[in-house]
Amino acid sequence: PETALYIIRASEEARGSLQAMTRRAKAIVSYAGPYHKYGGENLIRSAIATCTHYADLCGESAFKKEILQKYGDAAKARGVAIVQALGMDSLPADLLAMGAAEQLATDGHGPPTDVTVYFSVLNSWFSGGTMAAGKEQVVVYGVDPNDKESAYALAPEESIEARVDQTPAVTPPHTGASSSDMGYDANFSSMTVPYVMGSIDGPTVRRSLAFTFPDAPIHFAEVMGSGVLKELATFFSSPEALAQPPNPNPAPGEGPPLWLLEGGSLTGQGLAARGGPNAAQARLHMHCKGDPAYQDTAKWSAELALALAQEGPKGGVGGYLTPTLALGSEEIMQLLSHANLCSSWWGSDPKSS
Secondary structure, X not given: OOOOOOOOOOOOOOHHHHHHHHOOOXXXXXXXXXXXXXXXXXXXXXXXXXXXXXXXXXXOHHHHHXXXXXXXXXXXXXXXXXXXXXXXXXXXXXXXHHHHHHHHXXXXXXXXXXXXXXXXXXXXXXXXXXXXXXHXXXXXXXXXXXXXXXXXXXXOOOOHHHOOOOOOOOOOOOOOOOOOOOEEEOOOOEEEEEOOOHHHHXXXXXHHHHHHOOOOOOEEEEEEEOHHHHHHHHHOOOXXXXXXXXXXXXXXXXXXXXXXXXXXXXXXXXXXEEOHHHOEEEEEEEEEEOOOOOHHHHHHHHHHHHHHHHHOOHHHOOXXXXXXXXXXXHHHHHHHHHOOOEEEEEOOOOOOO
């Protein structure tokens, strides 16, 4: 049957108008950030009131904590999914971490003790919306505290004993037990440094881990290989980049040029490890074509929002959810593969990514 497309106008400041819009939808995905500034809370409130699933691309850590505290219980009671991480913040990290962790646990010997997400290619650029959201976060909430409370800001149910990470963005131990942020990591056959957005991804991933493996002390870290910068330098030395370089200070609503949207890419791994007498590892690889921070983010979020509209959250359980809690890591991998956006595969070779 033919599908009709409609434009429905609503005011972010008028609750009745927002509810009239959300009432007509099974799921809403919002791209109107910064979310604190542009009525994100009002839209979430309206979605819960009309039992409409809600998703966005929010990377505003303090705002997400606020939404969880205010609306998490109400969303769960009404079976509504609130998913604030369907873009580069923090879908790849959540999928890689949880896919590897759940695969490891299938051996019947329990959860991992360590989970690390590693990016080897990040050919991307930031948008005006991303920059505006970062500025809004600092102006309204200040700089995120780099402490344990922030690390578990989205996992308040986690037991004290299981809170083993001291900061949101943790660097795993390097060869020789170096405490430096930079060092050689034999798990990935690469020098690694902290991932630039680890403080945003970390709390989201810890929520997934805490709900999937309750009270299990699991270290989570997110890093990128030193080769990321070399790859990026090569990418931006292309003729297209020289002819049409991206704007270093984009305005809100302004994204990268077309060549970058189509030619960008992301390659990463999730590594779950368990120590002790039942030591084991599981490794999930992922490669995505297209600029992950802009073009792919729009497509990922649309595909997953459609899945929420068609199927609802996993197990019919609503609440403040991460991507993998909402839909499941296997389902997300299948969705991204069928849409020809990302490929993923299991493997143990640290160099195959």
